[in-house]
Amino acid sequence: MPKPQKHVFICGQSRPPGHPRGSCAAKGGGDVLQAFWKQAQDRNLFDQFAVTSTGCLGPCDTGANVLIYPESVLYIGVTKDDVQSIIDEHLLGNQVIERLKAPESIW
Numbered sequence: 001m002p003k004p005q006k007h008v009f010i011c012g013q014s015r016p017p018g019h020p021r022g023s024c025a026a027k028g029g030g031d032v033l034q035a036f037w038k039q040a041q042d043r044n045l046f047d048q049f050a051v052t053s054t055g056c057l058g059p060c061d062t063g064a065n066v067l068i069y070p071e072s073v074l075y076i077g078v079t080k081d082d083v084q085s086i087i088d089e090h091l092l093g094n095q096v097i098e099r100l101k102a103p104e105s106i107w
């Protein structure tokens with residue numbers, strides 16, 4: 001397996017209904033994860049970046065949240081419709097997507 005240049009962590013944390021913190025799972029985190037995997041498979045991009053489902057990243061109320069290393073960029077409010085842009089613009093194009101980037105006050 002080639003060493004990936006970038007690593008995408010997608011919050012898949014779930015919590016019981018009515019929990020005060022909510023969760024990324026309740027905000028489409030699973031759909032975001034599936035969209036990343038589908039694009040990576042359909043476009044044979046597994047040597048470009050790694051995709052990992054993770055637990056809570058911290059700012060639950062802004063989910064679904066996606067963290068990308070090595071840049072340490074946190075994207076918030078991500079939906080499955082944002083995945084192609086994240087792949088094309090950030091993971092392949094090295095351009096941070098400002099409209100999705102968490103403000104400094106969050107992280």
Ligand code: FES
Nearest residue numbers: 011024056057060
């Ligand atoms: S549940 Fe996703 S950041 Fe906390």
